[in-house]
Amino acid sequence: MLTAATLLTLDQRGSGNAAVGTVKDAARDALAPVQDFLGDAFSPVGNFIGGILHYGDLKAENERLREENDELLGRVAREDDAEREREILLSQQDIEFANDIPRVGARVIEAAGSNFQQTVEISKGSSSGLAEGMPVVTGGGLVGRVTSVSRTRATVLLLTDRTSSVGIRLAASGEVGVASGAGGGRDMPVELVDPKVEVKRNEVVVTSGLQGSVFPPGIPVGKVRAAKARPGELQQDVSIRPVVDVRRLTFVQVLQWSPNG
Numbered sequence: 238m239l240t241a242a243t244l245l246t247l248d249q250r251g252s253g254n255a256a257v258g259t260v261k262d263a264a265r266d267a268l269a270p271v272q273d274f275l276g277d278a279f280s281p282v283g284n285f286i287g288g289i290l291h292y293g294d295l296k297a298e299n300e301r302l303r304e305e306n307d308e309l310l311g312r313v314a315r316e317d318d319a320e321r322e323r324e325i326l327l328s329q330q331d332i333e334f335a336n337d338i339p340r341v342g343a344r345v346i347e348a349a350g351s352n353f354q355q356t357v358e359i360s361k362g363s364s365s366g367l368a369e370g371m372p373v374v375t376g377g378g379l380v381g382r383v384t385s386v387s388r389t390r391a392t393v394l395l396l397t398d399r400t401s402s403v404g405i406r407l408a409a410s411g412e413v414g415v416a417s418g419a420g421g422g423r424d425m426p427v428e429l430v431d432p433k434v435e436v437k438r439n440e441v442v443v444t445s446g447l448q449g450s451v452f453p454p455g456i457p458v459g460k461v462r463a464a465k466a467r468p469g470e471l472q473q474d475v476s477i478r479p480v481v482d483v484r485r486l487t488f489v490q491v492l493q494w495s496p497n498g
Contacts, residue, residue: 332376332490334443334455339493340374341365343391345486355398355421357381357486362389370451372492378457378480379403379444380489391491395483396458397421404445405458405477410434413445416458416477421484424462427475434473436464442477453494 332340343365347358361367363386373380373393381395394401401418405427414430430436440461446454459477466473 332374334378334457335374335453335490335492338453340490341367341493342488342490343367344488346390348486349395349421349484355381355395355401355418355483356384357393357395357483359391359393359489359491360389361491362387362391364388366493367391367491368493368495370495372452372456372494373489374456374492375481375486375489378459379452380481380483380486382451383491393489395421397423397425397479397483403452403458404447404450405442406445406454407434407436407461408441408443409437412436413447414475416442424476424478425459427477428472430464430473430475432466432470432473436461436473436475438462438464449496451496453492 341361343359343361345357346360349355349357359373367383367386369383369386371383373382379396381393381398381401383391384394385392395418396403396416397418397420399418399420403416404413405416406413407430412430412434414427416425416427419425427442438461442458442461444450444452444454444456444458446452457480459479462476462478464473464475
């Protein structure tokens with residue numbers, strides 16, 4: 238600082254003096270590291286103050302970018318969901334096991350509440366030609382049957398409900414039996430299968446369609462998960478896994494069919 242004051246005084250008195258110019262240049266070179274140091278030291282302070290002054294702008298910009306990102310993610314999710322629904326609908330356009338039966342497509346608007354209430358509500362009712370007792374399927378196989386109908390809505394009892402049962406036929410042997418619901422996500426036990434009949438794991442099981450059955454014949458119900466014949470028993474212990482995951486239903490097809498034709 239003393240050097241700077243001396244140079245200032247000399248400069249005011251004689252700026253054209255060569256000696257003074259030489260001294261000024263030397264002093265400038267000598268003070269350069271100090272100026273750099275002070276600049277580096279106070280630069281974060283300046284940036285901090287600048288950051289405070291522009292904090293509002295930065296916050297608003299971040300919020301805008303976050304909203305744009307959320308909108309893009311939402312758009313991608315909607316497109317993925319629309320594609321998934323399109324594929325489901327396409328898979329139900331040509332149901333081989335019910336080609337000759339008129340049917341009505343419907344959306345599931347209320348899923349099963351619990352293992353103790355295995356029903357769903359669908360978006361079509363009597364105004365669309367639905368009636369109690371009509372079978373409900375997807376492109377994969379059996380879902381259940383209609384148990385109540387209003388003008389625009391219907392309730393479907395799922396085949397996994399504990400009060401539900403369906404006559405079945407083993408595809409390989411032709412042996413018949415009765416499968417009962419055991420709750421959502423659980424295998425269905427099958428009764429009345431002759432212990433002498435060979436039952437294979439993963440064997441396809443379809444509706445039997447015997448006289449008086451509430452379902453037409455040939456609808457896929459499930460695949461055999463386990464089978465065991467016990468000595469002295471009059472029937473095998475057989476269980477099947479439903480081919481349709483009724484916990485993830487989106488669209489269904491109601492078959493306009495009744496046992497009486």
